[in-house]
Amino acid sequence: MKLINWWPPMLGTGISLKKVSDDGRRYEVEMKMRWYNRNLVGIHYGGSLYSMCDPWYMFILINQLGSDYVVMDKGASIRYKKPGKGTLRCVFQVSKEEVQHMKEELDDVGKKDYTFLCEVKNNEGEIITEVEKVVYVRKKNFVFDEPKRSK
Template sequence: MTKIGSKLMGWDKLFKYGFNLSPMYRRSTARIIDTSKDLAKVTIKLPISYKNRNYVSSIFGGSMFSAVDPIPMVQLINILGEDYVVWDKSAEIFFKRPARENLYADFEFTLEEVNEIKAGVIQKEEIEIIKITQLTNKAKDKVFCEVRKTIYIADKNFYKEKRKNSKK
């Protein structure tokens, strides 16, 4: 279904609308507002609303985390392609100040980062990277939250063999 959808509207639009219509992402109250054609850059908006305000009228920390959580892994899966396995391994969230306004985040993988990931996987068969995302105001001059995600990436054949051997 994704292959047909990507041919009809392109991977970038399918990624954007797929996330925005998905119940798991809709519940975060965030929306993807922009994607580059190659999915190397994704921008989200987390509007403050009655759905995500906490007891002190700032955005609930869980909403901030859930707005950021799935994007880097799914983005990287689509950038790297079918020869790689990509999994979230861990995450840390650091709250900097109460968020009482709409928040924004950019998720970006540069060509240099992607090439380093591919070279690392060729050399070691499996690697971990840390991707840092900041939730900011629209002007990007105030940071409200920072999320550090550890992402596991492996050669697909290596990963299959590793899993097969671990079941013995």
């Protein structure tokens, strides 16, 4: 999984996957301040802050739910709380209980959007940015309603 650090969107923004838990439910990511990821006023570029939060919940759910489910990023919103300087970190985690609850819910309803909150923090532990990620999940065998045809 650490090969993702060489993927151009990560490499080009200075984002680095630092650790993945053995069970694949927790990812730790960091981004150091570099000349190529700061904006005109000398703080982390907003696009890099979003990129730091982009794929991780989707990766966790793909890994945890297995091949009977379709998992895709659906949307996001970002709130800047403080100027981002220095090294920033974010932890992405989904508990075993949350995954089990999702499976039970999806067995019942077939598809659902799940929302996760990402908190990007500085070295002092202050929240710099909050990103709300929406991830779409459905069972592969989910049957969509057939469209009604007018006569």
